[in-house]
Amino acid sequence: MTRQIFQLKVSLSDVTPTVWRRVLVPGGYTLDRLHRVFQYVMGWRDCHLHSFDVDGVQYGAPDPDGELVLRDELDARLDAVVGKGSRFRYTYDFGDWWEHDVIVEDAFSADPDERYPVCVDGEWACPPEDVGGPFGYRVFLAALADPGHPDHELMRSWNGDRAFDQARFDAGRATTLVRRLA
Structure with missing residues (x-):
């Protein structure tokens, strides 16, 4: 069986010019792993809390204090919560509140000669x-x-x-x- 690869465009909201990245990631990645991909390609250092909002459902790391109602991102695979054409939000640092718009631009079979994930394009620091x-x-x-x-x-x-x-x-x-x- 061939792995499915998702082409995602991640854009940082409310900054001009728009900071964006285009990445290719396996559809079998959990949202936790996708968070780490976003940290590396965007240039963040993973020092703060984060969450995903997919169709009104919040995913993230479980809150030990129980103040945040989040589904565990370790239990959510990318290909189980989104498909080609889907849009969702990724928020990083609940103090600074960096919102990222994410679009699933494409989904295709993995190239057997390619290593994933890969950042194929982007602009701005x-x-x-x-x-x-x-x-x-x-x-x-x-x-x-x-x-x-x-x-x-x-x-x-x-x-x-x-x-x-x-x-x-x-x-x-x-x-x-x-x-x-x-």
Whole structure:
């Protein structure tokens, strides 16, 4: 039996220009494993809680305090909850509230000569972790771009005095990182 591969387009909501990735993942992946794929290809560091919303059903890691009503993502396979043409949401970091729109663009048989998962395309760098959500990211970019901005030095030092290139994204590097899951 040939494995089914899903082509997903993952787009970060409420940021301009839109940060997006196109990935090929096995349909048999659990949502937990898909979460890890998204972390690697988007550029997040998996420091925060997350959830999936598929047709109004919430999936995620079980909440030990019982405050969040989530179905266990370890029990949900991608191919069991979505199909070609489906749309769903992935939310990362309930403080910063990074929402990702996910579209299942295609589903096809695996190429026996290809290793999955793979990031085939994308644009723009992922915002830094803990920058404060879409609003904080806009402030961050404005401060870095303007040496006269009152928060310029603060944002530079907060970012470890590293340059932040908003236009930078390397699908090959993302694939190398995500293949550690395979």
